[in-house]
Amino acid sequence: xxxxLKPPPxxxxxxxxxxxxxKRRGAEPGGRVLAPTPLTRIGLIAVSVLSIFPLYWMIVIAxxxxxxxxxxxxxxVPGGNLGEHADRALNDPQANLLLGLQNSFIxxxxxTLSVVLISTLAGxxxxxxxxxxxxxxxxxxxxxxxxxxxxxxxxxxYLMMVELGWTNxxxxxxxxxxxxxxxxxxxxxxxxxxxxxxxxxxARIDGASTIRIWWSVVVPALxxxxxxxxxxxxxxxxxxxxxxxxxxxxENPTIQLVIRQISIxxxxxxxxxxxxxxxxxxxxxAILFVIFGRQIVSGIMEGSTKQ
Amino acid sequence: xxxxxxxxxxxRPKSVRERLHxxxxxxxxxxxxxPFFLLFTVFGLFPMVYTMYASLHQWSTRNPDRTYIxxxxxxxxLFDYDRFNWSIVNTLGMFVIATxxxxxxxxxxxxxxxxxxxxxxxxxxxxxxxxxxxxxxVGVVFARLWGQEYxxxxxxxxxxxxxxxxxxxxxxxxxxxxxxxxxxxWMGYNALIYLAAMQTIPRQLYEAASIDGANxxxxxxxxxxxxxxxxxxxxxxxxxxxxxxxxxEPMMFDSGRLSGxxxxxxxxxxxxxxxxxxxxxxxxxxAAAGWILFVVIVVVASVNYLIVNRIQGNK
Numbered sequence: 001x002x003x004x005l006k007p008p009p010x011x012x013x014x015x016x017x018x019x020x021x022x023k024r025r026g027a028e029p030g031g032r033v034l035a036p037t038p039l040t041r042i043g044l045i046a047v048s049v050l051s052i053f054p055l056y057w058m059i060v061i062a063x064x065x066x067x068x069x070x071x072x073x074x075x076x077v078p079g080g081n082l083g084e085h086a087d088r089a090l091n092d093p094q095a096n097l098l099l100g101l102q103n104s105f106i107x108x109x110x111x112t113l114s115v116v117l118i119s120t121l122a123g124x125x126x127x128x129x130x131x132x133x134x135x136x137x138x139x140x141x142x143x144x145x146x147x148x149x150x151x152x153x154x155x156x157x158y159l160m161m162v163e164l165g166w167t168n169x170x171x172x173x174x175x176x177x178x179x180x181x182x183x184x185x186x187x188x189x190x191x192x193x194x195x196x197x198x199x200x201x202x203a204r205i206d207g208a209s210t211i212r213i214w215w216s217v218v219v220p221a222l223x224x225x226x227x228x229x230x231x232x233x234x235x236x237x238x239x240x241x242x243x244x245x246x247x248x249x250x251e252n253p254t255i256q257l258v259i260r261q262i263s264i265x266x267x268x269x270x271x272x273x274x275x276x277x278x279x280x281x282x283x284x285x286a287i288l289f290v291i292f293g294r295q296i297v298s299g300i301m302e303g304s305t306k307q
Numbered sequence: 308x309x310x311x312x313x314x315x316x317x318x319r320p321k322s323v324r325e326r327l328h329x330x331x332x333x334x335x336x337x338x339x340x341x342p343f344f345l346l347f348t349v350f351g352l353f354p355m356v357y358t359m360y361a362s363l364h365q366w367s368t369r370n371p372d373r374t375y376i377x378x379x380x381x382x383x384x385l386f387d388y389d390r391f392n393w394s395i396v397n398t399l400g401m402f403v404i405a406t407x408x409x410x411x412x413x414x415x416x417x418x419x420x421x422x423x424x425x426x427x428x429x430x431x432x433x434x435x436x437x438x439x440x441x442x443x444x445v446g447v448v449f450a451r452l453w454g455q456e457y458x459x460x461x462x463x464x465x466x467x468x469x470x471x472x473x474x475x476x477x478x479x480x481x482x483x484x485x486x487x488x489x490x491x492x493w494m495g496y497n498a499l500i501y502l503a504a505m506q507t508i509p510r511q512l513y514e515a516a517s518i519d520g521a522n523x524x525x526x527x528x529x530x531x532x533x534x535x536x537x538x539x540x541x542x543x544x545x546x547x548x549x550x551x552x553x554x555x556e557p558m559m560f561d562s563g564r565l566s567g568x569x570x571x572x573x574x575x576x577x578x579x580x581x582x583x584x585x586x587x588x589x590x591x592x593x594a595a596a597g598w599i600l601f602v603v604i605v606v607v608a609s610v611n612y613l614i615v616n617r618i619q620g621n622k
Contacts, residue, residue, distance in 0.1 A: 034421065034422050034423055034510070034513060035422065035423060036419070036422035036423060036424055037523075040419045040422050040424075043415070043416075043419055044416070044419050044420070044424075044430060044434075047412075047416055047419075047433075047434055047494075047495075048430070048433040048434060050491070051433055051434055051435075051436050051437050051491075051495060052433065052436055054437075054440075054445075054448045054449065054452065054491065055436065055437070055439075055440060057448070057459075058444075058448050069451065069457065070456070070457035071457075072457070072459065072462030072463075072465070073462070074459055074462070118342045118343055118346075119343075121339040121340070121342065122339055122340040122342070122343050124339065125335075125336045125339035125340050126340070129335075129336040129339070130336075131333070131336035131337060134336070137340060137344070140344075141343065144347060144351060146544075146548075147355075148548055148552055148601070148604060149351045149354070149355065151552050151577065151580070151597055151600060151601070152354070152355050152358055152597050152598070152600075152601050153350075153351060153353075153354025153355045153357075153358055153597075154354075154358075154580070154581075154584070154593075154597060155354075155358055155361055155584060155590055155593045155594040155597060156353070156354040156357035156358050156361060156594070157350065157354045158584060159361075159590060160354070175346075175350060176350040176351075178346050178350070179342070179343045179346040179347055179350075179351075181343075181347075184343060209331050209335075210331050210332070210335040210336070210339075211335065214339070235438070235439070238441070239441035239442060239443075241441070241442060241443055241554075241555045242554055242555070242577075242581070245581075246581070246584070246585065256441055256443045259441070259443045259444060259447060260443055260559070260563050263447045263559075263562075263563070264562045264563035268562075271451065274447060275447070275448070278443075278444045278447050278448070281441060281443075281444060282439060282440055282441065282444055285439045285441075286439050289432070289436070289438075289439045293428065293432045294428055296435070297428065297431045297432060297435060297499060300435070300496060300499050300500065300503075301499050301500065301502065301503035302503065
């Protein structure tokens with residue numbers, strides 16, 4: 001009742017009495033600027049449904065039986081077999097799912113730690129320290145972001161691993177990804193924005209060494225950026241396929257290689273099992289996405305406008 | 308150094324502490340950036356240069372003693388190996404039909420997200436959700452959706468009396484199916500990048516246009532698109548590089564094989580490259596394919612840049 005009486009007399013002609021006063025204030029000059037139309041909402045709902053549907057359908061089929069995948073109109077209600085399927089998939093010695101998960105965690109974790117550490121060190125140097133050649137070196141870093149090194153250097157990198165006898169070892173899958181120009185670029189931007197020069201000067205006067213300053217002034221200020229970079233790097237590398245496909249085999253696979261293997265070989269005809277395995281491979285990233293959605297969204301958005 | 312300028316400085320020799328401090332100021336920055344450049348040299352620069360060397364040699368598992376053959380690998384790929392040329396056509400074709408709708412939809416979704424909506428984060432996460440799916444997983448699910456017998460797409464088209472289509476068999480149909488995987492995974496990501504750029508456009512521009520009587524469609528084309536042009540160029544560039552290296556989607560569409568269908572109708576250049584490397588063990592040829600692909604990527608990215616750069620709003 002009280003809310004119905006709320007509209008302040010200052011704006012008696014307000015067209016939509018249900019709008020909150022906060023909105024009305026923003027809408028003064030060009031009232032309808034950027035106001036959502038029904039079409040906007042319908043479009044967004046349609047896009048969201050399309051975004052989610054393949055994922056949802058995967059869960060549905062993974063929790064039912066393979067024959068349900070062939071039905072049309074499609075079955076849309078999950079069944080009760082997911083636990084049993086997951087149990088079978090995880091314990092199938094031929095599927096190697098657990099080993100794949102473990103390898104992917106080791107590879108992706110190492111790569112993520114390394115990228116975040118190296119990028120934070122170099123990003124700080126490029127943003128806040130003066131040294132000869134800094135501009136040139138930064139230009140090189142930017143150039144590495146543009147060049148698809150992975151493909152251009154694929155053959156010799158592969159030969160290098162063969163020569164060193166490192167194929168089918170995790171270090172072969174890890175080493176080429178330890179550095180990343182984008183990470184340095186991103187941490188440099190964060191450092192420019194969030195580390196005040198005065199703080200560094202003050203620490204210098206107190207006699208702190210550069211490394212000390214990095215650790216006790218820069219790292220605390222960059223921590224949110226480090227989290228975002230870590231999340232993006234983890235997601236990117238968890239999904240990496242081509243390089244592990246070249247240097248690892250099915251006895252020592254990453255989770256992505258496992259999914260390829262079970263979908264084309266092991267369970268070809270048993271779609272429920274294929275989808276169960278695929279679902280398991282997505283879960284770690286999905287968990288990160290749900291917990292850190294805000295950081296991931298802002299990381300993608302900020303990374304682009306700073307170009 | 309200290310003895311070189313005795314007159315300018317007090318005669319007192321520099322203490323260890325001072326030297327350390329000097330080194331810390333002048334040297335430490337290089338130490339901080341060194342890990343990147345060291346690792347990049349070993350795993351980035353060296354392989355790139357070495358690829359050039361390898362591409363000029365006959366060098367394979369069967370012929371491990373490299374023989375210098377000049378540009379023979381290149382000329383074989385370009386003039387005598389039809390699959391390779393077709394792979395460039397396929398890659399370009401899939402790139403075009405994947406990228407154009409993806410970026411246009413991305414723009415539209417971004418402009419919808421840019422409206423005054425409640426639960427902004429919720430909507431943004433929804434459109435971004437496909438990115439959590441690995442490319443392999445996308446391939447597994449979409450290969451099924453586009454299946455001939457029981458695929459949902461054919462089921463849907465069947466409602467309109469369309470006969471079951473074997474999406475793998477033809478060039479155009481396989482390209483559409485594969486492009487749908489790319490679009491589904493990346494559209495939301497591009498939308499968020501556009502959204503970020505749209506939020507930096509001053510609202511007064513819209514308000515002024517709205518007073519002048521421009522409807523939202525005109526506002527979109529004459530204010531939004533020209534204002535975010537640099538970001539559109541950025542996404543086109545990224546899509547060009549990514550699209551020209553397309554590999555996993557077409558591979559998973561063909562049950563994990565590298566041949567891209569019965570006649571290579573959806574075999575991309577990356578698949579040929581990996582096929583030469585892994586299946587045939589032909590290092591020299593594969594390296595040459597890598598360089599040709601690189602040149603193609605540079606050309607495509609530049610052409611796209613020129614095209615997008617022409618977008619102008621009539622102000």
